[in-house]
Each structure stands twice: as structure tokens, then as C-alpha cells.
Amino acid sequence: MERKMIEGLRTLNKGVAMIVGFGLLACAAFVLADIILRRFGTSFGGTEEIAGYAMALATSWGMSYALLELGHVRIDLLRSRFQSFARALFDVFSMIVMSGVVITIAVKAWPVVERSLTNGSRANTPLETPLAWVQLPWFAGWVWFAIMSTLTTLAALSLLLKKRHEETENFVGAFAEQETLQ
Numbered sequence: 001m002e003r004k005m006i007e008g009l010r011t012l013n014k015g016v017a018m019i020v021g022f023g024l025l026a027c028a029a030f031v032l033a034d035i036i037l038r039r040f041g042t043s044f045g046g047t048e049e050i051a052g053y054a055m056a057l058a059t060s061w062g063m064s065y066a067l068l069e070l071g072h073v074r075i076d077l078l079r080s081r082f083q084s085f086a087r088a089l090f091d092v093f094s095m096i097v098m099s100g101v102v103i104t105i106a107v108k109a110w111p112v113v114e115r116s117l118t119n120g121s122r123a124n125t126p127l128e129t130p131l132a133w134v135q136l137p138w139f140a141g142w143v144w145f146a147i148m149s150t151l152t153t154l155a156a157l158s159l160l161l162k163k164r165h166e167e168t169e170n171f172v173g174a175f176a177e178q179e180t181l182q
Helices: 002-039 047-068 084-119 131-161 165-172 175-181
Strands: none
Touching (some): 002 047, 002 131, 002 165, 084 131, 084 165
16 A cells, blocks of 8 residues: 555656656746847846746755655665664654654745735846745645655555565665665
8 A cells, every 4th residue: 555655656746847847948948048149139037036936946846756766865874784674763764854844844934925925025126026926836845745755754654563664665765875885
């Protein structure tokens, strides 16, 4: 059951990653077009602002993909020295901590969005972008990451309680670091 859920989440996050990737490609094309236009003495203007927004959105939404593909950096000096059960404990502990941090970020991000919505805040730039346009999808990305992190943590905890320690490593372990150590 846990493995099926994680595979479903991976598939969902691959779709999200594709959408984010196309958005980044569109942003890069926009910046490139602006650079070319500058050679002719004109410009779209605001490309650096839009690129900054794109990076914030890509980061908040991309974290879930990185989580499920074991792409987050982990320092496993202790973990690698133990057997399966202890490694699974370290993995579950790290997921609990990560979930707590991500949930905190998502909760703390809401007042920022709420204030922008309430005040009708706009960027202090020539574009005067309504901040809610950027902050709402940014916030949604953090909520998505919080949900993915929590579900992954619960699946890992379930496997730990069922004494299926090796399976835990398949979706919350740190294979990349172990391979480089050996």
C-alpha cells in the first residue's frame, strides 16, 4: 500500500515538474527575447522581476519532486555506519523534522499572502505586479510540499512499524550519498 501511494505521488510530481519546467523554459525564452531586443535599442522591461518570480515558484513547487526522487541533500555521516533498522530510524526522523519545517513554512507563508490580498499590495517596481498573483501559487507550492512531505513521512513510519526497514530506504533513504562512500 505504501509503495503504491509513493509511486502515485511520484507520478503526480513528475507532472508538476514538467509544468514547472515548461514555465522555466518560457521564462528563459522571454529573457532571451528581451536581451535580443536590447541589441535593437528596446526592451520588454521587467524581465529580471519576472525571472525572480519564476524562480520562487519553481523552488516551492520543485521541492516535492526533489523529495520523492531523493534529490534533497542529506549529510549521513552517522546513518551510513548502522544497519537497516537504525538507518530506517534516521530516515524517518529526518522526514519528521523535514515535514515539521515545511509545514511551519507553509503556515507562516499564509499571513504574507493574506496581507497582500487584504491590502491589494503591488510590487514596488515599474511593473507594479499585484503580489497576490505571485504569492498565491508560491504559497500553494509550499502547501503541496507540506502535503507530499507529510504523506511520505506517514508511509515511511508505517513501513518502520511493520518492520519493513529496507523498503523505507527506497523512498526516504539516501542512496546517492551511500554510493559515493563505497
